[in-house]
């Protein structure tokens with residue numbers, strides 16, 4: 113398995129050289145294989161979003177290098193799509209046009225882009241929602257539209273920053289199911305950030321646990337179990353316990369640091 117993403121000793125210091133400088137990510141090395149589903153798990157403020165911004169090409173690292181498919185990340189590209197916690201759809205466009213927008217910007221002609229967008233909407237279970245506007249949809253539906261829009265660009269890598277955190281528990285579980293289906297069909301690699309151990313265990317091939325800020329890799333756990341996974345499976349229960357312990361230390365550290373800052 114080749115690597116879709118490779119991070120070599122990446123450091124991100126916000127406001128570098130100023131009094132308010134913050135080291136968000138410290139000399140982090142990480143690889144994500146082609147088609148692999150990796151979940152980053154860590155306490156809040158440990159630099160997870162910062163890392164995704166770097167990978168999306170929205171920010172530059174202070175040191176180290178980021179490679180996507182062997183090429184240095186120099187800026188945003190459709191092959192590295194980012195999905196945020198709140199779907200950022202254009203309210204004045206229909207759902208179908210939101211999904212087709214990237215294709216339009218790439219110069220794909222009308223009937224072709226509409227039929228591709230429609231197929232993607234079907235894939236995320238929204239085949240009959242194309243003519244609606246975003247405000248008519250629930251939060252979960254909007255997030256599925258955002259997913260369809262990202263997939264329209266045939267990304268090699270999907271970067272997802274706590275994409276389901278704003279959704280209720282039931283919707284969240286269904287969204288995870290949708291995501292797994294779409295991931296399998298697309299062959300893309302996924303790097304998903306969450307602070308939910310349950311979510312990490314439901315989704316990941318591999319879970320990377322971050323330390324409290326500055327973010328470094330504390331531990332990696334492979335989850336070699338078929339999906340959908342039963343959370344009551346003894347192996348899952350065991351992994352859950354292991355991750356809870358790993359994370360608890362870091363949450364304590366993050367909390368202490370905030371208290372004493």
Ligand SMILES: Nc1ncnc2c1ncn2[C@@H]1O[C@H](COP(=O)(O)OP(=O)(O)O)[C@@H](O)[C@H]1O
Pocket residue numbers: 126127134135136154155156157158159160161162163325
């Ligand atoms: N644009 C920014 N400017 C300055 N500091 C930032 C910026 N974004 C994040 N930070 C700081 O970097 C640290 C890590 O933040 P972030 O990457 O958002 O963590 P996480 O996503 O793990 O919660 C925090 O201390 C945060 O305040």
Ligand SMILES: [Mg+2]
Pocket residue numbers: 157160161162273
């Ligand atoms: Mg974040």
